[in-house]
Amino acid sequence: MASRRKSSRKKSSSYWTSRILTLAVLLVAGAVGLVDYLWNGSTGGDKISYATVASGQLEVRILDMGQADSILIRTQEKAALIDAGENDMGQQVLRELDQLGITSLDLVIGTHPHSDHIGGLDTVLEEIPVEKLVMPQLPDDLVPTTATYLDVLWAAQAQNLEIDAAQPGVSYELGSGAVLTLLGPVGKYDDLNAISVVSRLDFGTCSFLFTGDATTLSEENLLKSGANLDVDILDVGHHGSNTSSSPAFLAAISPIASSISCGANNSYGHPHAEVVERLSEYGPIFRTDLLGTILFTSDGSSLMASSQRGETVVLKGEALS
Numbered sequence: 001m002a003s004r005r006k007s008s009r010k011k012s013s014s015y016w017t018s019r020i021l022t023l024a025v026l027l028v029a030g031a032v033g034l035v036d037y038l039w040n041g042s043t044g045g046d047k048i049s050y051a052t053v054a055s056g057q058l059e060v061r062i063l064d065m066g067q068a069d070s071i072l073i074r075t076q077e078k079a080a081l082i083d084a085g086e087n088d089m090g091q092q093v094l095r096e097l098d099q100l101g102i103t104s105l106d107l108v109i110g111t112h113p114h115s116d117h118i119g120g121l122d123t124v125l126e127e128i129p130v131e132k133l134v135m136p137q138l139p140d141d142l143v144p145t146t147a148t149y150l151d152v153l154w155a156a157q158a159q160n161l162e163i164d165a166a167q168p169g170v171s172y173e174l175g176s177g178a179v180l181t182l183l184g185p186v187g188k189y190d191d192l193n194a195i196s197v198v199s200r201l202d203f204g205t206c207s208f209l210f211t212g213d214a215t216t217l218s219e220e221n222l223l224k225s226g227a228n229l230d231v232d233i234l235d236v237g238h239h240g241s242n243t244s245s246s247p248a249f250l251a252a253i254s255p256i257a258s259s260i261s262c263g264a265n266n267s268y269g270h271p272h273a274e275v276v277e278r279l280s281e282y283g284p285i286f287r288t289d290l291l292g293t294i295l296f297t298s299d300g301s302s303l304m305a306s307s308q309r310g311e312t313v314v315l316k317g318e319a320l321s
């Protein structure tokens, strides 16, 4: 009897110990969650990896720049940037590069000279050595006289960097077998959105299409040009506006998923409902206004998406570590 009482006392004390431990763990988890909420503005935290990209893998980051664009592509060997957000976002792009340990860029593309695409580019060019800078060739009557555009020209000049005119068909090696090929602009335009640089990225059997703010007219000309538009991931044109993403263009691409860069509650109503409806027929849509920065990872045959505020989704093949 005595020994049974003893054992029951023992049991009871270990019961309370485990209760206290559980409570402590919950309190710590709650405190971490609160700090996370205050820091990131949401629960769930930053689920995006900033670790070194794995050997033989490719990463495409659709950076959350609000109502602006910036896309970072990297392999173990090289890094490329497409656009750099608004005028006041250059430092934000630099912080992303710094967090990833990127100290130079092999390729930078300014899709077109609007501030929500090249606004932060001067700041990036002032701080980071760039191997190649590509922008669309503009007809004389479209050359902007804005400080945004002139700042980029001066920053490039200060780096002794010539700006290459985007030539459809030209390819850039981005390491580990990844190749970025320019598809557009093709045709003549009288507005800057339409003249956006359009490019596709191929990595093994996985592929992406980046269209800047290309319009339905640009899309029509791309289709006529016979360019290979069939990719896995479409980075949707013009922040999901209905002036882009025509049904014929989407049919030629037939993406398995798409990404949209847009600001939460933006005044343009981007992405437009009809575009979202059209895209949803092709697969999941990853939006920066809802999910924060989106990260696509590929090993050349598998493809998955993760984001700051969402779950990881395997889009093709198997989950990658």
Ligand SMILES: [Zn+2]
Binding pocket: 068, 069, 114, 116, 117, 212, 213, 238, 239
């Ligand atoms: Zn834009």
